[in-house]
Amino acid sequence: MQISKSFSNVVTNLSWFIFNYNKLAELIACSYRLGQFIQQSEQVSYQFKQLNQAENGNERLSLENLIIKKPDGKILLKLPDLHINKGESVVLSGASDIGKSTLFKIISGLYPYYDGVVKVPKFKKLFLSQNAYFPMGGLAHAVSYPEPLFEKDLTVIKQLLFDVGFSSEDIDKYLLNDNLNTLSGGEKQRLVVARILMHKPDWIFMDETTNALDKVAEKQLLKLLQTNLPTSSFIIISHSDISNYFNKCYQLNLS
Ligand SMILES: Nc1ncnc2c1ncn2[C@@H]1O[C@H](COP(=O)(O)OP(=O)(O)O)[C@@H](O)[C@H]1O
Ligand SMILES: [Mg+2]
Structure with a gap:
């Protein structure tokens, strides 16, 4: 049992x-x-x-022997050595899909597949893409991003929105109103320019951020940036010939 x-x-x-x-x-x-x-x-x-170690104490952007690769190891783009001092600007152009946006991802520290040395300047940087991210909220939140919106900044933000071409009526209507989906591509890019003017970065990386604007508006807004941020460096990916809008700026065609 x-x-x-x-x-x-x-x-x-x-x-x-x-x-x-x-x-x-x-x-x-x-x-x-x-x-x-x-x-x-x-x-x-x-x-x-x-990558971050290279940032310490560095006052200019340097790319040395840079070879951008795909995650599987295949070579995407070989770049010429590049040293850009603060206050200098460069407009990068080149055929589609050669790796221009990937270069910005490398500089921002988001893409690890490359050989060579990237020395990133230690000062305030802002990266902006063709379709910039807008957080929940109205025009004011879009301008203050990536910082939170503070009420004390609203007057400055309203003025910036006006400077980049929004009408007083739209500013009042959409300032805090969460309905940015109705904005056109051009209006969204005007917002990005207002964001740059708000944050006054030392280094501004723009990846085709003004390509939805007509030539006249693009010229006006780039001139506005140059006038308000004369000591900043602009690194711009663009298919347009815009290098003459900036001080000490040269055009580099990547191929
Ligand atoms: N994370 C990734 N994984 C796989 N392929 C990628 C990745 N990032 C970019 N690529 C590829 O690298 C090529 C270059 O992309 P991109 O840098 O966006 O080109 P563009 O010069 O048009 O900005 C494209 O073929 C893209 O598909
Ligand atoms: Mg691209």
Whole structure:
């Protein structure tokens, strides 16, 4: 009687593994994926650390022996050595898909697949893409981003919105009204210019940020940037010939 009870106990306890087999398999798979994730993030943070180390004490943007690669290791673009001092600007052009936007991702520290040295200036930088991100909120939030909106800044923001071409009526209507989806591509790009004027960065990286504007408006807004930020450096990816709108600016065609 005792033997049969013990046998039944052993069977019941061992069958735990049978009933929980699925959960065990899930646990193993999750642990494996988590392990891979930790390994990858350590690798990436090591590469970013190298990039950040180059930032310390650096007052100019330098690209040395830079070869941009795809994640699979294939070469995307070889760049000429480039040294840009604060106050100098450069307009980068080149065919589609050669790696211009990827170059900005490298400089901002978001893309680790490259050979060579990238020395990033330590001063205040702002990166802006063709379709800039706007947070929830109205025109004022879009201008103050990536900083939060402070009420004390509203007067300045309203003036900036007016300077980049918004009508007083639209400013009042949409200042804090969460309905930016109705804005045209050009209006969104005017907002980006207002954001630059608000933050006054030392280094401004613009990736085709004015390409939805007509030539006259583009010229006006770029002139506005140059006049208000005469000591900043503008690194601009553009297919238009805009280098003459900036001081000490040269055109570099990447190919
Ligand atoms: N993270 C990534 N993974 C795979 N391919 C990428 C990645 N980033 C960019 N690429 C590829 O690199 C090429 C260059 O892209 P991009 O830098 O956006 O070109 P463009 O010169 O038009 O700005 C494209 O073919 C794109 O698909
Ligand atoms: Mg691009």
